[in-house]
Amino acid sequence: MIPGSFDYVVASSISDAVSLLQQHGDEAKILAGGQSLIPLLRFRLASPSVLIDINRIDGMEYIQETDNVLHIGAMTREAELDNSDLIRERYPILLDTSSLIADPVVRNWATVGGNLAHADPGNNHPATMLALGASVVAVGPDGERVIPIDEFFTDNSFETTLHPNEILTEIRVPAPTDRSGGAYIQLERKVGDYAIAGVAAYVRLNDAGQVTYAGIGLTNVGPTPIKARNAEQFLLGKALDDASIHQVADMAAAASQPTSDTRGPAEYKRAMVRTLAVRALQKALGRATGGE
Amino acid sequence: MSTHHIHVTINGTAYEGDVDSRMLLVHWIRDGLQLTGTHIGCDTTSCGACTILVDGKATKSCTMFAVQANGRQIMTVEGMEQGGKLHPLQEGFHEKHALQCGYCTPGMLMAGLALLQRNPNPSEHEIRVGISGNLCRCTGYVNIVKAIQYAAEKMQDSEELSVPAQVALAREASNGD
Numbered sequence: 001m002i003p004g005s006f007d008y009v010v011a012s013s014i015s016d017a018v019s020l021l022q023q024h025g026d027e028a029k030i031l032a033g034g035q036s037l038i039p040l041l042r043f044r045l046a047s048p049s050v051l052i053d054i055n056r057i058d059g060m061e062y063i064q065e066t067d068n069v070l071h072i073g074a075m076t077r078e079a080e081l082d083n084s085d086l087i088r089e090r091y092p093i094l095l096d097t098s099s100l101i102a103d104p105v106v107r108n109w110a111t112v113g114g115n116l117a118h119a120d121p122g123n124n125h126p127a128t129m130l131a132l133g134a135s136v137v138a139v140g141p142d143g144e145r146v147i148p149i150d151e152f153f154t155d156n157s158f159e160t161t162l163h164p165n166e167i168l169t170e171i172r173v174p175a176p177t178d179r180s181g182g183a184y185i186q187l188e189r190k191v192g193d194y195a196i197a198g199v200a201a202y203v204r205l206n207d208a209g210q211v212t213y214a215g216i217g218l219t220n221v222g223p224t225p226i227k228a229r230n231a232e233q234f235l236l237g238k239a240l241d242d243a244s245i246h247q248v249a250d251m252a253a254a255a256s257q258p259t260s261d262t263r264g265p266a267e268y269k270r271a272m273v274r275t276l277a278v279r280a281l282q283k284a285l286g287r288a289t290g291g292e
Numbered sequence: 293m294s295t296h297h298i299h300v301t302i303n304g305t306a307y308e309g310d311v312d313s314r315m316l317l318v319h320w321i322r323d324g325l326q327l328t329g330t331h332i333g334c335d336t337t338s339c340g341a342c343t344i345l346v347d348g349k350a351t352k353s354c355t356m357f358a359v360q361a362n363g364r365q366i367m368t369v370e371g372m373e374q375g376g377k378l379h380p381l382q383e384g385f386h387e388k389h390a391l392q393c394g395y396c397t398p399g400m401l402m403a404g405l406a407l408l409q410r411n412p413n414p415s416e417h418e419i420r421v422g423i424s425g426n427l428c429r430c431t432g433y434v435n436i437v438k439a440i441q442y443a444a445e446k447m448q449d450s451e452e453l454s455v456p457a458q459v460a461l462a463r464e465a466s467n468g469d
Contacts, residue, residue: 004314008357042316103340104350105343106337192424
């Protein structure tokens with residue numbers, strides 16, 4: 001399959017990319033890892049007239065923790081998350097997430113920023129970042145702004161609140177506390193397929209074991225990435241035990257909006273959200289309290 | 293539509309040419325340069341038959357534009373054999389009968405090579421994860437895993453053993469299968 005015609009330009013810096021976006025407006029698309037965009041172009045589901053390649057910009061691939069914040073450069077490849085000691089030791093939920101994206105060859109080019117900016121409800125990072133309470137940095141002609149992740153996705157599939165002349169440059173994740181932990185679990189038909197359903201859960205506990213923060217994100221069970229707000233609220237101040245975990249899993253399932261397709265009927269997917277939410281919360285609790 | 297003049301080194305040889313911006317890398321390699329060892333399977337970024345190394349990274353060449361490869365180093369399956377001698381991975385695929393129709397084989401070899409370069413002594417699980425982006429519809433993967441294990445052993449031994457000893461080891465390994 002051959003994509004339609006387009007012009008190709010290489011951005012030499014972030015500001016260069018922004019001015020190219022200004023110049024070409026809605027007709028342009030940013031080419032990051034290309035592992036979602038190029039298939040879309042081949043299927044002719046997207047037909048931008050200009051591709052702005054940001055792979056040659058130096059300094060957009062990094063994973064570093066400073067001042068209690070994890071900074072991930074938007075062009076960081078998923079394979080870098082897979083192989084990072086910092087991620088494995090301090091942010092295992094991110095390793096859960098990256099290692100289930102597509103397959104290892106795709107992950108050599110696929111980027112964390114692209115996974116978010118593409119805003120596919122089937123992508124993994126949106127749910128995880130919603131659970132973590134992350135934020136993203138966008139750079140436009142007027143400089144940079146920080147967007148909380150729960151204000152990044154809109155009510156429409158494949159849409160974000162990025163302006164057409166803005167580029168996503170960094171993802172920021174709060175560093176773990178003494179008693180915090182998260183996990184991402186998804187059910188998939190085979191390696192490389194999108195999830196039938198996926199659940200990300202992240203909790204912080206106080207010394208008494210009560211939940212002081214809960215984040216729950218859902219993958220591929222609705223038109224957009226879903227933040228299960230009622231379920232998160234319900235957990236605040238409670239201890240995570242069998243009863244509360246099962247109750248909150250019911251609420252996560254209620255927040256899902258699956259449709260029936262080749263991956264299964266809606267009812268099945270909702271049931272899987274419930275099951276995966278239980279498992280993700282149990283794993284998150286285990287990690288928060290010192291186990292794996 | 294823009295046209296670009298690109299320079300790419302493939303298997304140590306410098307190539308250049310004019311490409312349309314929409315030309316996929318795999319089409320340039322196969323149709324433009326006539327290096328047809330790299331296969332096109334699914335054309336949907338799923339099967340991995342088109343896997344090559346770009347700057348040392350396993351890459352699905354149907355999911356990169358030729359123009360993106362400008363200035364980069366590429367290795368395709370044609371670059372594996374050296375001076376008429378099969379690469380240990382190729383030898384392993386032969387010895388362990390790791391192919392039937394052979395369509396996925398170039399991609400499997402490149403994915404296997406990328407894995408062994410990063411992890412010279414992988415476990416069976418690590419091998420299975422390493423080739424999980426490459427689909428084989430004939431073999432059930434068992435012999436592909438064996439072939440990569442064969443190559444891993446051979447490549448480690450080759451640092452210590454003389455060439456005749458390597459050959460003897462290869463014979464022994466193949467008899468024992």
